[in-house]
Amino acid sequence: MAATALGAASVLGYLDARLRLSSDLRVVFGATKAKVKLDRAQKQDKNSLWYLFEDAAKQRKGADCLVCEGRTLSWDEVYNRAHQLANWMLEQGLQRGETIAIFLQNKPAYPILWLACLAIDVIPAFINYNLTDKGLTHCISVAKPRLVVFDADLAAPIADIASDLANAHSDLRFVRWVDEFYSGSPGEKSISLPDEVSAKEVVLTEAELSRCSASRVPDERRNGITWHSTCMLIYTSGTTGLPKAAIVLHSRCRGAAQFWTTVNRFGPDTRIYTPMPLYHSTASVLAICTAWNSQSTVIIGRKFSASTFWRDVKASDATVVQYVGEVLRYLLAVPPSPEDKKHRVRLAYGNGCRPDVWEKFRDRFGVPVISEFFASSEGNGSLINYNGNTYGAGAVGTHGALLRLLMKDKMVILRTDPVTEEPARGKDGLCIRAENNEPGELVTQIVVETGYENFAGYHDNPSATAKKVLRDVVKKGDVYFRTGDLLRRDADGLWYFADRLGDTFRWKSENVATTDVAEALGQVVGEANVYGVLVPGYDGRAGCAAIPKSAGTVDFATLSAHVDKTLPRYAQPLFVRLVESLEQTGTLKQTKVALRNEGVDPAQVSDPVYWLDPSSRQYKPFGVAEWEALKAGKIKL
Template sequence: MRERRDGLNVFNVFEAHARSRSAAQRDRAFIVFDGRETTYAQAYDIVLRYAAWLRSAHGIGRGDIVAMDLLNSDLFIWLWLALWSLGAKPAFINYNLAGRPLLHSVRSSLAGLVLVDPEVADHFTNELKEELGKEGKADDGSVQPPMAVQVMTPEIEAEAFKSEPYRAPNEDRAGQKRPDMAMLIYTSGTTGLPKPAVVSWAKCAAASIFVSNFLPLKAGDRMLTAMPLYHSSASIIGYLSALRRGCTTIIARRFHASTYIRIASETRATLIQYVGETCRYLLATPPSSHDTDHCIRLAFGNGMRPDVWTKFQDRFRIPAIVEFYGATEGPAVLFNWSGNSFTAGAVGHNGALSKALMGRRAALVKLDPDAPDMDTPARDPVTGFCKRIPPGSNVPGELLFRLDPADIKLNFQGYWGNAKATSKKVYRDVFAKGDAWFSSGDVLRMDGEGRWWFVDRIGDTFRWRSENVSTAEVSEVLGHDEDVLEANVYGVQVPGHEGRAGCAAVVFKGTTGGGDDAELGHPHLRAKLDTIARHALANLPKYAVPVFVRVTRDMAATGTNKQQKVALRNEGVDPEKVSRKEGKGDRLFWLKRDRYEPFGKREWEEIVVGRVKL
């Protein structure tokens, strides 16, 4: 215990398992990747070898920040733990990034070294490496040091593995406080350049302890994730929770819908993780014997749509689904452990006691309908305070989490080197003078049964015909159409019209990968457009029925399978801006009475000159 006196560093948890008095724990599989099983004891030796290499080859030590641009692998885990063992801090870079977003991400970490997966080494062009080799300046004026780029080739891995194991002295990990940075994890960048969110030691501990107890995890559990480890869902909610309990993490290089359940079956996974539209993609695969020939007792993650939930659970015979809601940088999360239809689709569920506790820590507030994009809470013109939506009233509002006004960083450490972005996430004087609350940026509602329902992302909701339209709710309705594989709804500006008109980018079943149904005039496409029109008109208020439909073969998504709307919203419905590669690109249609008809350059020009009103 003396060695772990300052035990906030999670490396100490790993070390305790690897050096446990129990041979069963030491010899338990820690990481499974690409057919290789590495025990806790074996992993400990490997991690200390990488620590020695980082120290000798790159001079990494206490307090240093090292960026990691790596795909999912056991190497990701070895380097992460090696850095923590040295008292250094990792910054996880989205491996899909290239060009300006990549330069911004690695630069904003203030790291002096970036470790790169050979598979994405070509993202580091000579020009980018030259830029990284210069000293820079961050938005807050802090100096960005020159950065070395190390590609983790097999030769470099072999060199590192030859090092004698090095365990840094306890002092190198000591002295950390709960709000101190453990690592940097970036926002998804769906609304702009990624921002490095500070993940504290307190969050690493609280999240992993809570999740491992809530699921609950057992020592013999085997958790499968194909979600990218650069994201908090896989790294904190998934891997760190498994580490906390001392069980096994199975890592897939990437998510492939066609192989995910098979991998779960072959690796004897007892838990699987999902994010975003993962489960929708799994449902779109052909039936297989692996669908039910598995050991999965629970699927957990965030972002499963209500229209997918029961279909997924029934087809793959998953006894329970645990959905959680939260943000990497947020101070709290919501959880819903669902084993029946009563809570299916909810992002959180509180009983009487937890409802009372959440009432003190969380609140819903109405948004100002007159604010641009409805992104500001409504305030009383007399008092200047916001009005709390009564819990259980089922009225939508922005979800806020309470912060300590005297010490904001106690529960919200903000964005690294970006005070402006950090301050925008904090609302003050909300219900009383001097209070402080974290802005989630999301609209939720809580019903009388204590179930939390996601309504929309602020900025995604739009106004049309003087009514508020929730993109998430419209997408859910469209998702119940049997012909629709995926729908992504957003508002578009149309000349001569107030507000934004609804547009649904739709992938129909049978159109992905270049199917003929995507062709304009194909009879199957005509039938599917007629079906979706009837379905929308029958199940949505008239103002919420999408005015436009954009038929596409593939939906743009983040690395965590979350839909991207920005590019679609920027292109709008101007046919010149909508991609038409070799005449086989996306197709636009607009609602004419009760049918979606082709929408092209002539129709657009008629709207622009004012001859046609929607």
Template sequence: MDQTFAAASPDPLEGRPEPDSAAPPPRPSSTAGWLGALARTARIDASPERIFPLVLDAVAAERPHAPALIGRDETLNHRELAARRNRYARWALARGLAKGDTVALLMRNCPDYLAIWLGLTRVGVCVALLNTHLRGAGLAHCLVVAAPRLVIAASDLADVLEGVLPHLAEPPEIVWQGPDARDSLAAASAGFREAPLGSDEAPSVTLRDPALLIYTSGTTGLPKAARVSHHRVMMWTHWFAGLIDPTPDDRMYDCLPLYHSVGGVVAPGSVLLGGGSVVIREKFSASRFWADVAESGATLFQYIGELCRYLTLAAPDPAERQHRLRLCTGNGMRAEVWEAFQARFAIPRILEFYAATEGTLSLYNVEGRVGAVGRVPSFMARRSPALIVRHDVTTGLPARDAQGRCIPAEFGEAGELLGRLSERAEYTFEGYTSAAESARKVLRDVIEPNDAWMRTGDLMRRDAQGFFTFVDRIGDTFRWKGENVATTEVAEALHRVAGVREANVYGVSVPGAEGRAGMAALAVGPDFDLAHLHAEMETRLPAYARPLFLRLSDELGHTETFKQKKVTLAEDGFDPARTDDPLYIDRDGAYRRIDGALYAQIAGGELRL
């Protein structure tokens, strides 16, 4: 049986001010969210040519003057959004772009971003959503794998594209967008009609046709371009609309990148379906967050768990309880943050979910169970099959029995989460632009001969009530002293210690020792005490799971979607020659500073660990 340890039960964050008293959050029905999602998605497949831009045309006809997209510098009502995307669609056709062509989009968050990809996908163009934080070879890789006919880029990102050119065999054709752009997309499209496109002027586009290329974050290598069909766009938006039940009065606060699936499709699309509006911000600001949420009248907030942790650790804000939020929805909310965030900021309801851009499996926690990513209710089991199988940390693959089949995990046992694949559109793995990368995600002969399942790459547990809990990413879990250690659970214990602002946990190789030892990079505050941390680790974690090495930093690196970067930290290891950050080893009952001499002893295998 997998011996990955379970962390202690959640307790409130230490050192935080007591929140004002608030009524307990309402207990939502255990089935209402599921039934709403099922109702919204029930008839998607009945109309193969009813793609998302057409659905929004109907919304615009019903609520033309209601706000749709609210940016810092521009607000579009539903009629104006429809008019703009229809002009962009006709511009694409006049430009000679054909169904199946790809166009890359490089712009920061703004209302025009959504108008562009909605307009181009309306006529069958596939839009590759480029990460604005990538530079040089990384961004060039994304362009190469997409092979776009042209690039639509914001004029204020001209230097970014200029830095890409040395890494490309041929420079791409660029259409600029922005107030200071010469021959901009806005100007070129201004003369086209704003009315909905007729069937005689647009190609037939179906749910099975490609709509977007959305890139993975590239935390363990170069980003992969995941194919997203019109069917997936419809399923994502309608399913979440069923879960959150948006009304015309709702406003979604969206400060996540529009080039990713949650921030750019799920969050705005689900609310626009209900006739509501989306408050678009270029980036997250902890200092301005609550004032902006209150001033904008937001009723919904799409989070990534790390944002909630930042807010919970922040100093008290006079505006933090002046909001109108009725629901916060997102993924990655840690158990030790959840209750503190909800209580301090008087959040009526949290809807946590688990999903991946390229995935065929989703989980939703409509009940508000703290720390769980969701469950599959019994009446949904056939529609959304999920399976946890035992994982072999040594090989990084699911364990197999004597017959070559995967071994289902027991309740409470950590294993890899798989999703069954089938010919049904919603369970078809659309893959990446790379066939080799796509093949790596598919696992066969899992339960029976020739069956096919998609590997999520995530370790999960399921309890007797069916709730799934995230354990770790495969590759992050490591083995030390014959035991499997989940980095997320070590990080959870570290985050409970006063003075620890952020913890990034990973395994490092030690000469002469089997497996990988635990190491934690910590961003700490002025109240941090090394001796107190050591005492807390002895109390909270089994001996094999306690970090053997520490690295103290002012700030830890993140991707643009707030995922921690582990690869470089693991490569640096505990070598003081590779960093100016202070390094420590757990030795003789305390954390002791590693200098060149001590490192030489460790690296030479002279110290018994």
């Protein structure tokens, strides 16, 4: 009997490993549970994200809700402060559906201000606190806010644009937020707004807020919110132009919170450390909002620092850490320490972990599971790879036999021309699916009725919204969201990020994925940003790698041999540019636009540039003489 049971267990284990049924079932369970909770909220007229937090606060009460730099706020404290702020906002005359702009650094006030907005059905626009001048003016203006709530420590960039904003928006007012995290002295104004707008400024301190009523805002203020109601505005990274304000729905937030709770095994004992910017959906939705659903504690890092990351994790007793972009690579760049594994972290989750970093991070820091995902603020679909072993390391998602069946027409990779950026179509006018391991644009089916599968578009930007919609994909009349990302899926159902559409370039009639080249270079240099540049006399773009000073001294002999060994000729970077630093978004993702536009013309670039000399196949200095020889057609690349 025991032998039979053991044999059955062995067979089941083998089938699960082969078909990944348990992984698929957890995803299905997470999605189903999210749908059930959404349906229940719909019937109760409690679609607002507010109720997710309120239910948790009533249960957790004195437990830790938010932690930041040693300061701890219980669920009760956050609940009361949110109501005080909500009542203050009501006194300012804010109406349902109006917008405020939040320009704060990472601190507990950020989610509390968001909660106050939820309590009174006001829409917050999360503004990147790194913005200045035209970019900042654009993002605030797009939202058409009644109030701009700005951090007292961020007064300088607001002061620079306040007059222009006030002239363009006559009813706009400015709220200077002063709390215990303010670097100045209490009552001190480090930077004043221009005289002509000073009458429109209000200074809000914690002392003043404490005098406001903490009475609960009645449900009537939130009645009638639907799955399609706007919860907040979150801006795109702006890597290809000015940021766009993505409309994020209540149903999308609630669905994501439940799904992430299930697949990442979050609960009341989970303590999530995130130093990622709260203006971005990774931290705001997938940490803060998800914690409201899972009743977990969030430790807010004021700013990412590779040198203090693990110290903060240990001090706050975090069990989960969050990352975006190149964060894990930067952590590996810090010299090893005996303290590297002295923590309780069981899981690192986020997006942007490169395959060459994956196992190095897990081995060095002793984090057993990496949960890499693929998603976007405005998108209507996601992938996840909850990974505790070497199989599938580096993948952004995994679909076993069950999910491949269920998601066949939900998430589709299309054969795409990387130059025209248009999908290929067959004689029937429908799009052509990419083959296994063929990079193509991922599109996700739009289902308007569900809300969380809908693409709500960009606020006050119909043309940008229209560009993200693709029709007649699998069958006539269907509608899909264009992610703008190139992915590939192998025969086993593992999904891998290939490139941003527009970053892939063509050289020698071949398509070159910048991520593949960067991964190869990462084996011998600390960091590289790969892109294509125009060269005179040639079609397409030649590969160029920008390497920052922080990557250390480049051994060009080793680099020459490495690219020759690991990359096909057409993918080898013909140029290397040594830069002071790499430009990044606020979420530590590399940007390529400025580098690509500057190219390698010595008249435009003052940084040292090297080229893969065609005669020696070695990287050598590249200057005016070589550039002129290229222009004259004397050199063949």
